[in-house]
Structure formats: structure tokens, C-alpha cells
Amino acid sequence: MSNFKNQKIAIIGSGITGLACAWHLNRCGFDFRIFEKNARIGGHSNTVDTPSKTPVDTGFIVYNEWTYPNLINLFETIDVDTEASDMSFAISMDKGNFEYAGDDFWTLFGQKRNFFRPRMYSMIKDLLRFYKQAPIDLEQGSASGSLGEYLKKNNYKDAFIRDHLIPMGSAIWSMPPNQMMGFPAQSFIRFCQNHGLLLLTDRPEWRTVTGGSREYVRKITKEFKNKIVINDAAIQIGRDKGKWKLTTKSGEVEIFDQIVFACHGDQILDLIETPTDLQTSVLGAFKYSKNTAYLHQDESLMPKIKKLWSSWNYMGLTNKHSVIDTPVFVTYWMNRLQNYMIEEDYFVSLNPFKKPALDKTIREINYEHPIFDQDAMDAQKELNTIQGVDNLWYCGAWCGYGFHEDGATAGLTVAEQITHIQRPWNVDEKSTAKMNCTALNYKAKNKVA
Missing domain, CATH: 3.50.50.60 (FAD/NAD(P)-binding domain)
Structure with a gap:
């Protein structure tokens, strides 16, 4: 150094x-x-510029x-x-057989059959319990093990796991749904808590460039x-x-x-x-999932019920008890995310079960996203070595x-x-980013204006 x-x-x-x-x-x-x-x-x-010259983001979108x-x-x-954005979330399971959005009561039951579905009430009951109990378990140190182990230990039902928590986590981290169960529970809960995801109201404001x-x-x-x-x-x-x-x-x-x-x-x-050997041990723990994104205009890759269309739309397949093991499929409605008040709808779909129609496809892009299992979390702690x-x-x-x-x-x-020179600002707010390399003391004198 x-x-x-x-x-x-x-x-x-x-x-x-x-x-x-x-x-x-x-x-x-x-x-x-x-x-x-x-x-x-x-x-x-x-x-990426669309044919109509609308600039659409296909990777980083909001903060x-x-x-x-x-x-x-x-x-x-x-x-x-930058400008204000919208982070609404909808879920569409099994080709639209089960759909809801999280905006309010009416979108939660936007599919009328949801009023008569036991799985809906089971999901809501466990959702409220998780939002309340998970932060307490985190503070008390009882949220150990993987997310799957934590959910099983606390008797969370399949409906909550399959229809809400795993879709939400998979969409956030662009991870295959089944791999979310291996995510360390403490890290998952801490992230959700820090980002206001365990709140029903007063969530953080999101912005886009x-x-x-x-x-x-x-x-x-x-x-x-x-x-x-x-x-x-x-x-x-x-x-x-x-x-x-x-x-x-x-x-x-x-x-x-x-x-x-x-x-x-x-x-x-x-x-x-x-x-x-040490480099191999630490760096060899990091793995990535491959994801294919499509910028397109194919509405068939969105929820069937149009009034449920949200900024993020998780599209899933299930069996009786769990999410089927496939890459995460989520469609972003870019008009709502980037405030495009235009007639044409633009979507970015990650790993769709079927490709968008060729005449409605604008661009295909390959991305890779890190997989945060326990090995990766442990390796982060050793990075300073x-x-x-x-x-x-x-x-x-x-x-x-x-x-x-x-x-x-x-x-x-x-x-x-x-x-040996500090970045030109003081961060009074706590960043939830983890960097196992000590930042300079913010009171240091060697600061460039």
C-alpha cells in the first residue's frame, strides 16, 4: 500500500x-x-434506446x-x-391462476377469487407475523441458519413462503427461487429491515436517474x-x-x-x-447466477389482470408445496419505474419462461448476479485477510x-x-453496504475538497 x-x-x-x-x-x-x-x-x-428513442435502463434502475x-x-x-420512482410489486403464479399486487387492499384482492382462497389468508397471516417477529429474532440472535431453516423452525406456512417471501427475495437478488432458501436468515432479515421492507407504511422513497x-x-x-x-x-x-x-x-x-x-x-x-491458497479459499467462495434480460413490448409476460401491473412483477410456477426450481422470472414495467408518460409500454423481463415475441423484442442482454449463500457471507468476513x-x-x-x-x-x-485521502463527504447516515476494508476516519485531515 x-x-x-x-x-x-x-x-x-x-x-x-x-x-x-x-x-x-x-x-x-x-x-x-x-x-x-x-x-x-x-x-x-x-x-438502451428504444426505436422511439426512449432511454430504458435494463440493469441498474433505482436507489x-x-x-x-x-x-x-x-x-x-x-x-x-434524478427523479422519484415507484417500487410497487405484483405476483403472478402459474400463468395467472393466482395474482395479487401489494399497493393496497383492492390490489391484494384484485383477483376476485382471492377473497375465497385459504392460501391468501394464510399468506397474509404469516406475512404480518414475519414483519413483526423477524426483527425481534434478529435482535435476540435467534435468526440463525439459512432462511429455509429459520422459516421451518418458526412454522411458517407454504403459502407465505411460496406466494410472497421467496418471490420477493428472488426478485430483489435475481436469484433462482429455490436458492433463496439457502440465503443466511440473519442477512436476509437485516437487509429487509434496513430497506423498510418489513414495514406496511412509511417505506423509503425510491429514485431513478x-x-x-x-x-x-x-x-x-x-x-x-x-x-x-x-x-x-x-x-x-x-x-x-x-x-x-x-x-x-x-x-x-x-x-x-x-x-x-x-x-x-x-x-x-x-x-x-x-x-x-488464501486467495483461492476466499475468492473461490463467490458464485454467480446467469440471467438473460429482454427489453421488449410483449404484454404476455406481465400479469393477466392489467390493473395489477406493477413496477416489479414476479412470474412464478409452483407445485403443491413450493416454487418450482427455475431461474427467477420477473418483468419490470419501465414506464412506471422511469416515469415515461407515453402510449407505448416498455418491459424488461429477466429469464422469462418463453421469449417475448420476436417482433416485440428490442434487445437481449446477458447479466450475472452474485449468489449470497453462507459460503459467500463467510468469505466476505475473510476478505480483509x-x-x-x-x-x-x-x-x-x-x-x-x-x-x-x-x-x-x-x-x-x-x-x-x-x-490515504478521504472521499469528499461525510456519511452520517449508516450505509448498509458491507466493505471489509476499513474506510478512512471521516475526521481525517487529509481530505481533498
């Missing part, structure tokens, strides 16, 4: 983590280059005012325009666009006379003093020429809960460690 500004730093990855890290390094006068394997920068900040303090401060510092997330990408990179290498992946990092030799897919070789891995956690070991060792740094949204706040926090924190 060094604060010498003449050192050369490589940043691998140009998602929010790499860009936040680069932004702080740049403002502190450090020399760096970003290596991006794709032809565009931004990672999950991926805005809230409670638990994103670093992202909010970053946006304010680089003057990003005006004009799409590419607008913040454009502003954050304004001062260092010439330091970004696109369409040329780093393929190997090896030792060279006490420094690091980076080789790209095109054959370019460059020597760096420090390397910042701002890519997916499961990609790092393949890049390091001779990883240590390799962080900064031999001038190698590891950061990404996978260091926290997988969201933009986690990614921004991770990138900024690593940049602080390299520069």
Missing part, C-alpha cells in the same frame, strides 16, 4: 465499483488505467433515500439529475475518459520484478504497481497467474448485498486506502 502519486494503478472493470474507484483516484491526482472487456462501460448501468448514502453523495457531487443510468456514467467519467481501455479484457496478472504485469486479450502488456479487481468475484482467480496484500485490491457489489450502494462503497473505500 502506498500513497505515492507516481505509482501506476490498473482497475479491472468499469461498473459502478471501478468507476467510483477511478473517480476518487483521479480527483486525488493518481495515475491509473481502466480495462473493460466489453465495448461499452458501465456494467449493469446499461441504458432509495435510506440506505444509499454514498451513491447519493456521489450523484450530488457530480451533479446527476433522469435520462437513464448512462447519464451518471457519462458524468463520472468526464475527467478520465482517455484512461479507459474498452473491448480488451485483462486475461492475466503476474509478478514482474516486484510489480504486476497485466496482459490483455489483444496482447498488450503493461506494468503496474497496484491492481484493483473491480470485476465479479468469481472472475478474479482466473486472472491471477499464481493465486495463493487478502485486501491490499502485495498491492492487490478486491472490490465490487459482491462485497456487500450486490447493489449499487455496495459497489460504490467498495470502490471508494479501496481508493481511500490507496490514496
Whole structure:
């Protein structure tokens, strides 16, 4: 670790983590280059223009005012325009056989048959119990084990698990429904509590970037666009006379003093020429699920009852007792999320059971999302044992809960460690992002205005 500004730093990855890290390094006068394997920068900040020139986000879409303090401060510092969004949620099971939305009483029973369904009342009863009891169990330390184990121990019924909790968790983390049962219960409850998901009223306000997330990408990179290498992946990092030799897919070789891995956690070991046993143990614990997103206009991938259409629409299949093991299928109604008051409806569907009609499909995009099982959570706690060792740094949204706040926090924190200079704001609010690399003391004197 060094604060010498003449050192050369490589940043691998140009998602929010790499860009936040680069932004702080740049403002502190450090020399760096970003290596991006794709032809565009931004990672999950991926805005696509429709044929009508409507900019639609297909990855990162929203953030809230409670638990994103670093992202909010970053946006304010680089003057990003944002606007209020909507985070309504609907569930459509078994091709519309069972549907409801969470806006109010009338959408909860928007499908008239719900008035006569025991599963509906069972779900509501357990939902109210979970919202009340889970935070108490978390505080008392009795929410141990996996989410599945916690639910079984506390006798939650299939209807609540199958028709509400698993769909909600799967939609949030883009995880296969059955894998949600392996999510650590404490982490799940803590996340839900911090994000106001266990409240019936007074939930946090959500916002979206005006004009799409590419607008913040454009502003954050304004001062260092010439330091970004696109369409040329780093393929190997090896030792060279006490420094690091980076080789790209095109054959370019460059020597760096420090390397910042701002890519997916499961990609790092393949890049390091001779990883240590400790690196292998820690980084090998991070796994990802592959998800395919479609930007389209096919209404058949939405709930059948149009008045139940919500910002997030979970589309599931069930058997008698549980959700069938398939990738998560959720459709985002982008008009409602991004405030597009236009006649055309635009949707982004993740892993639909059937592809949208070809003549209604605008773009197909592949994404990967981290899987937060107990192994991953344990590895997060061990990340500090390799962080900064031999001038190698590891950061990404996978260091926290997988969201933009986690990614921004991770990138900024690593940049602080390299520069010994604090980010240009104080975070009085508690960020729920976890970064196992100590941020600088906010009272430190070495702060760039």
C-alpha cells in the first residue's frame, strides 16, 4: 500500500465499483488505467434506446433515500439529475391462476377469487407475523441458519413462503427461487429491515436517474475518459520484478504497481497467474447466477389482470408445496419505474419462461448476479485477510448485498486506502453496504475538497 502519486494503478472493470474507484483516484491526482472487456462501460448501468428513442435502463434502475448514502453523495457531487420512482410489486403464479399486487387492499384482492382462497389468508397471516417477529429474532440472535431453516423452525406456512417471501427475495437478488432458501436468515432479515421492507407504511422513497443510468456514467467519467481501455479484457496478472504485469486479450502488456479487481468475484482467480491458497479459499467462495434480460413490448409476460401491473412483477410456477426450481422470472414495467408518460409500454423481463415475441423484442442482454449463500457471507468476513496484500485490491457489489450502494462503497473505500485521502463527504447516515476494508476516519485531515 502506498500513497505515492507516481505509482501506476490498473482497475479491472468499469461498473459502478471501478468507476467510483477511478473517480476518487483521479480527483486525488493518481495515475491509473481502466480495462473493460466489453465495448461499452458501465456494467449493469446499461441504458438502451428504444426505436422511439426512449432511454430504458435494463440493469441498474433505482436507489432509495435510506440506505444509499454514498451513491447519493456521489450523484450530488457530480451533479446527476434524478427523479422519484415507484417500487410497487405484483405476483403472478402459474400463468395467472393466482395474482395479487401489494399497493393496497383492492390490489391484494384484485383477483376476485382471492377473497375465497385459504392460501391468501394464510399468506397474509404469516406475512404480518414475519414483519413483526423477524426483527425481534434478529435482535435476540435467534435468526440463525439459512432462511429455509429459520422459516421451518418458526412454522411458517407454504403459502407465505411460496406466494410472497421467496418471490420477493428472488426478485430483489435475481436469484433462482429455490436458492433463496439457502440465503443466511440473519442477512436476509437485516437487509429487509434496513430497506423498510418489513414495514406496511412509511417505506423509503425510491429514485431513478433522469435520462437513464448512462447519464451518471457519462458524468463520472468526464475527467478520465482517455484512461479507459474498452473491448480488451485483462486475461492475466503476474509478478514482474516486484510489480504486476497485466496482459490483455489483444496482447498488450503493461506494468503496474497496484491492481484493483473491480470485476465479479468469481472472475478474479482466473486472472491471477499464481493465486495463493488464501486467495483461492476466499475468492473461490463467490458464485454467480446467469440471467438473460429482454427489453421488449410483449404484454404476455406481465400479469393477466392489467390493473395489477406493477413496477416489479414476479412470474412464478409452483407445485403443491413450493416454487418450482427455475431461474427467477420477473418483468419490470419501465414506464412506471422511469416515469415515461407515453402510449407505448416498455418491459424488461429477466429469464422469462418463453421469449417475448420476436417482433416485440428490442434487445437481449446477458447479466450475472452474485449468489449470497453462507459460503459467500463467510468469505466476505475473510476478505480483509487478502485486501491490499502485495498491492492487490478486491472490490465490487459482491462485497456487500450486490447493489449499487455496495459497489460504490467498495470502490471508494479501496481508493481511500490507496490514496490515504478521504472521499469528499461525510456519511452520517449508516450505509448498509458491507466493505471489509476499513474506510478512512471521516475526521481525517487529509481530505481533498
